[in-house]
Amino acid sequence: MIEIRDLTKIYQLSKRQQAKLKVSSSTKIAVNHLSLTAHEGEIFGLLGTNGAGKTTTLRCLATLLHPTEGQVLIDGLDTVKDSAAVRSKIGFLTNEIKLDPQFTPLYLMHFFGSLHGMDDEQISQRTKLLFSQFGITEFQDKKIDELSSGMKQKASIAVSLIHDPDVIIFDEPTTGLDIITARTVTDYLLQMKKEGKLVIISTHIMSEAEKLCDRVAIIIDGKLAAQGTVSELLAQEQADDLEDAFFRLYLAHEKEVQA
Numbered sequence: 001m002i003e004i005r006d007l008t009k010i011y012q013l014s015k016r017q018q019a020k021l022k023v024s025s026s027t028k029i030a031v032n033h034l035s036l037t038a039h040e041g042e043i044f045g046l047l048g049t050n051g052a053g054k055t056t057t058l059r060c061l062a063t064l065l066h067p068t069e070g071q072v073l074i075d076g077l078d079t080v081k082d083s084a085a086v087r088s089k090i091g092f093l094t095n096e097i098k099l100d101p102q103f104t105p106l107y108l109m110h111f112f113g114s115l116h117g118m119d120d121e122q123i124s125q126r127t128k129l130l131f132s133q134f135g136i137t138e139f140q141d142k143k144i145d146e147l148s149s150g151m152k153q154k155a156s157i158a159v160s161l162i163h164d165p166d167v168i169i170f171d172e173p174t175t176g177l178d179i180i181t182a183r184t185v186t187d188y189l190l191q192m193k194k195e196g197k198l199v200i201i202s203t204h205i206m207s208e209a210e211k212l213c214d215r216v217a218i219i220i221d222g223k224l225a226a227q228g229t230v231s232e233l234l235a236q237e238q239a240d241d242l243e244d245a246f247f248r249l250y251l252a253h254e255k256e257v258q259a
């Protein structure tokens with residue numbers, strides 16, 4: 001289970017960042033008193049526009065950032081105090097992960113598997129399974145540098161999942177992927193859910209969330225604007241689809257800010 005309790009993350013802005021963003025404040029509130037809970041056996045979606053605070057939230061879950069205020073618990077473990085134990089439970093996937101171009105997918109699976117304390121037999125079995133799932137087997141001995149961008153992305157997903165984590169945190173799972181690769185990834189997430197794992201993703205693609213997610217949280221300007229199942233949000237906003245519900249919430253937020 002993931003419990004986000006009153007999470008706030010404030011970045012300090014350098015003079016250069018202030019100039020680039022054309023702001024006078026030396027801080028940026030990226031996440032603002034966010035609370036939510038996600039459970040095993042569900043795909044939970046964080047939805048929001050660019051800059052809403054989704055990646056920051058996921059990086060806090062993945063122990064890569066410390067909250068400024070509030071707390072994140074994964075299966076009762078605190079992401080700051082128990083960060084090593086949390087890391088063994090989670091797989092954090094993002095398009096930004098870059099594998100070393102000189103190594104092969106097979107080598108990288110063994111390297112990261114041993115970092116997670118797995119023995120050779122466990123690594124080989126898991127690698128076989130993941131490579132077959134993602135269609136990597138025939139490319140396993142090629143250098144990362146020689147792979148297509150879709151294959152690189154699939155290899156980095158396999159590497160992130162080598163230790164068979166219970167909680168999968170995925171920042172924008174299909175961004176930059178072609179339609180076939182994207183489908184392989186979303187099918188895999190659905191399979192993980194069936195196996196009782198907890199999957200949390202961020203996306204700004206409403207149709208993707210509608211298809212994939214059991215529950216969603218809409219984040220606007222770092223704050224939770226609404227959460228629930230897709231049908232609950234449609235009923236609450238009297239909307240035809242999630243995009244429509246999002247617009248309504250966004251307009252209500254804009255009105256509130258201007259008032």
Ligand SMILES: Nc1ncnc2c1ncn2[C@@H]1O[C@H](COP(=O)(O)OP(=O)(O)OP(=O)(O)O)[C@@H](O)[C@H]1O
Nearest residue numbers: 011012028030048049050051052053054055056057
């Ligand atoms: N390291 C940082 N230093 C300063 N500000 C940052 C930093 N990282 C993110 N921000 C700012 O915090 C806000 C939230 O960013 P974040 O990346 O979490 O949003 P997001 O919802 O994931 O957006 P996107 O969909 O564009 O990735 C944005 O205004 C962003 O510019």
